[in-house]
């Protein structure tokens with residue numbers, strides 16, 4: 001019996017009648033038991049995806065200012081060849097004790113942490129080089145199972161998804177963590193991300209936000225920055241549709257495969273409560289029943305993190321809801337099937353703009369791309385956001401494709417999944433390759449690139 005796969009997106013493989021939905025991706029165990037619940041999930045998702053889901057209005061977005069790092073002080077510059085990076089002093093860790101020296105301080109879920117906000121504050125006081133710009137500091141985390149994928153091209157696909165995340169992070173100056181072990185042995189599949197995120201918080205007190213992005217999700221707008229100002233009064237951001245949450249009480253009213261969580265005491269307590277529904281607890285089965293009772297469209301018995309999140313929004317709104325931002329105004333993550341067919345037209349639209357505007361097509365070093373992204377916004381004012389927009393979708397999520405296990409939802413063929421992944425990953429890669437002077441002319445041909453002529457695409 002193979003060991004359960006972890007960290008990959010899960011989606012019901014269908015046998016469905018009319019119950020089912022896009023299962024967001026997350027960790028998946030492709031253990032047999034899990035797969036077959038996967039069964040019944042197609043129609044509903046489609047219905048929602050193509051109708052209700054699209055009801056949200058594209059709204060003015062984010063705050064797109066380019067954020068330029070503070071000039072470094074000469075003192076910090078002086079250390080730059082002895083272990084500082086980006087103005088950070090990577091060597092100094094003052095000898096006086098901090099929370100890491102407390103033997104009871106625990107990385108595991110069974111050791112609740114108190115006063116984390118104070119602890120972080122003290123850490124910043126001892127490590128002042130990390131102070132500047134800390135409010136907008138983001139750490140991206142993703143992960144996949146510890147063993148080889150059973151899909152023969154699974155590991156290759158995961159590598160490409162990871163490369164895509166690395167590209168995005170390099171462009172935006174974000175650190176990235178990739179975890180491929182279960183930090184809690186019983187918290188498999190989609191539950192595995194919670195202990196990973198928790199550990200990342202503790203390992204990275206300097207990061208304000210921890211951003212979980214499923215292994216099967218790709219950044220498809222390399223320019224787009226999270227509108228963090230919009231979330232300044234919130235601690236958790238997830239893609240979803242309030243109407244579906246509060247009126248339909250649907251388990252697919254949000255997608256737990258991509259979320260942003262503030263490094264805070266609130267987050268630790270929230271994750272304690274959230275993970276309290278997980279397979280490591282004696283109440284796991286009971287929670288499965290409660291969640292099915294709460295979200296009638298949930299068709300499988302196991303308690304899962306996504307329905308758990310919907311439950312907390314529905315039942316403990318007062319306690320948690322005011323700090324949770326349900327983002328529906330842009331593709332915080334979006335369903336690949338609705339995105340992939342739009343890529344060609346989007347490319348044509350962007351090329352058309354570049355042909356008209358010389359400064360947008362000016363060649364430049366990758367490091368200074370942010371300024372060009374800001375420039376682009378002027379020309380994207382009419383593009384809209386999310387569905388029906390011609391803006392590049394921010395994150396494309398291969399919900400249901402299961403690249404690692406290959407156990408994709410039966411509502412589509414494996415080939416359509418793998419082809420869509422090539423297209424989407426090459427679409428993203430083209431935005432990166434541009435700075436390197438190359439382009440994939442054919443999005444389905446991952447191996448071939450052509451050099452770009454000067455002043456392309458004039």
Ligand SMILES: *[C@@H]1O[C@H](CO)[C@@H](O)[C@H](O)[C@H]1NC(C)=O
Pocket residue numbers: 341342345
């Ligand atoms: C792409 O653009 C063409 C021409 O405007 C249009 O006919 C077609 O429906 C568009 N395709 C998609 C998938 O939006």
